[in-house]
Amino acid sequence: MATATNAPAPTLIVSVQRAMRLLETVSSHPDGAPAKQLAREAGLPLPTAYHLLRTLTHEDYLRREKGVFILGDAVERLAIGGALRNRRTTLVDSLAHWRDAIGVPVYFAAYREGEIEIVAVADTPYAPAVAEWADFRETGHAHALGQCLLSQLDEQGRSDHLDRHPVQPVTPCSVRDRRALLERLASKERMQTVVERQEYALGTVCAAIPITAGSGAAAMGISLPLHQEERLFEAVEQLRNAIGGLLGSIAFSISI
Structure with a gap:
């Protein structure tokens, strides 16, 4: 009899995980936070954080105001x-x-x-x-x-x-x-x-x-x-x- 194998691990999209982690980090700062701080708190390399912040801002999930990032209208619509x-x-x-x-x-x-x-x-x-x-x-x-x-x-x-x-x-x-x-x-x-x-x-x-x-x-x-x-x-x-x-x-x- 064949031995049962473990179910395959789910395929995780790392960029989505990182984007969600950034959104969670931004949400913990009601008055916003700069990119370097967000990258550090989210545990992301700064270049990766910059790329994701630009994408999330373009999609209206974030807004950049006076050098800090805050949650955008798309997040509010989801809520x-x-x-x-x-x-x-x-x-x-x-x-x-x-x-x-x-x-x-x-x-x-x-x-x-x-x-x-x-x-x-x-x-x-x-x-x-x-x-x-x-x-x-x-x-x-x-x-x-x-x-x-x-x-x-x-x-x-x-x-x-x-x-x-x-x-x-x-x-x-x-x-x-x-x-x-x-x-x-x-x-x-x-x-x-x-x-x-x-x-x-x-x-x-x-x-x-x-x-x-x-x-x-x-x-x-x-x-x-x-x-x-x-x-x-x-x-x-x-x-x-x-x-x-x-x-x-x-x-x-x-x-x-």
Whole structure:
């Protein structure tokens, strides 16, 4: 029988290792440090350090100011990207928790840069989310999340949105025109729960809860098959009670 051999050692790219070591060294000096000091602390020959510092500066990972090197914008973008992913993961995990606790699909939407955006959805094969058969951004007048977001806008913002996305019936149950939609929104208190029945998808009822997080408009919603409509309001109340624990993630999601 052949004797098992050790797995081959991974191939290491020395220049990448050295560049990362330099970046770590620069990060330990918030006010920057000169090339000679960085080379010494990173344990690199000075010519090698100079070459890597020039490359990292060219790629915007470092900046040279008054003879010292400091971290550049590319490093900050990497850090922000990691933070965004972590916070988005927290939001998705929270939605999944309440999906399982309440037994319904849970949605989070925000109004950003003039558009309705479904940021995250948590559902299961046994409680599927509503399929996006018509663009959610263009049909905000027909679904609970969209109506909830539009209700939080001021008159000018709402008018601008409806100019770009005119009200058109999506199903036989949908609001018929702009005037009817505006009358409906005006009849509701600004932070009231919005409920729609079969306006976006036949056989489905939905509810959305407005979220106040800074100056942004956001909403969380749920959906149920029409034959389970009696569960809707209890599920909404369970979600409303849960929202307080999500506000940190929600506020961050509105801002990104």
